[in-house]
Amino acid sequence: xxxxxxxxxxxxxxxxxxxxxxxxxxxxxxxxxxxxxxxxxxxxxxxxxxxxxxxxxxxxxxxxxxxxxxxxxxxxxxxxxxxxxxxxxxxxxxxxxxxxxxxxxxxxxxxxxxxxxxxxxxxxxxxxxxxxxxxxxxxxxxxxxxxxxxxx
Numbered sequence: 001x002x003x004x005x006x007x008x009x010x011x012x013x014x015x016x017x018x019x020x021x022x023x024x025x026x027x028x029x030x031x032x033x034x035x036x037x038x039x040x041x042x043x044x045x046x047x048x049x050x051x052x053x054x055x056x057x058x059x060x061x062x063x064x065x066x067x068x069x070x071x072x073x074x075x076x077x078x079x080x081x082x083x084x085x086x087x088x089x090x091x092x093x094x095x096x097x098x099x100x101x102x103x104x105x106x107x108x109x110x111x112x113x114x115x116x117x118x119x120x121x122x123x124x125x126x127x128x129x130x131x132x133x134x135x136x137x138x139x140x141x142x143x144x145x146x147x148x149x150x151x152x
Contacts, residue, residue, distance in 0.1 A: 011046050025055075027062070034118070045079065054115045060097075069118055071111045087114055 005023045009015055013029035020036045027035075028044035035041060037055040047062030054069040061077040068074055070088040078096035086103040089111070093099065106114070 009047075011044075036115075043080075052118055054118055067118075069111065069115050071115075087111075 007019070007021050007023060007025045009025075009027045009029040009031060011028040014031075015029065016032045018034045018036075019025065019031075022038045024039040024041070025035060025037045026042040026044065027047045027049065029046075030048045032050045034051050035049075035053045035055070037053075039055065040057040040059070041053055041055045043049060043053075043058065043060045043062040043064065045061040047064075049062065049064040049066060051066045052069065053064075053066070056071045058068060058070055058074045059077065060075065060080045060082065063081045065083045067085045068082070068088065070086070073090040073092065074086060074088045075092040076082060076094060076097035076099060078094045081098045082101065084101045086099070086101065087106055087110075088103070089106050091103065091105070
């Protein structure tokens, strides 16, 4: 793979939002949100993540609060800290890795169903405004009656 095909969040960089990439991703900075990669995600020793990761494989050295959805193998490296749920096919845990959460081993075909629900959440229902009370004229400070007054 070409080095230019790896997305990278460098140490000291802070990003909030959602990342979707067909390529590998390396994170050494801070990220809050959702990461979706069709490749490998490498989380470096100084990385701090708050959110979900959905990808094919993960090598994890950093700290994270959130859920991991991994099509194949998650490797928790020595010194890492993960607080959240794991949805994975294979798990490698090195001595000194720390994990606090639930782990679910996925059967063939389950990843796609789970990842689809995480990556493409169901459309939110529109919110209807709630109007209560009587409108007040902001200029006169009195209730409006029969319409909005026009200022000259």
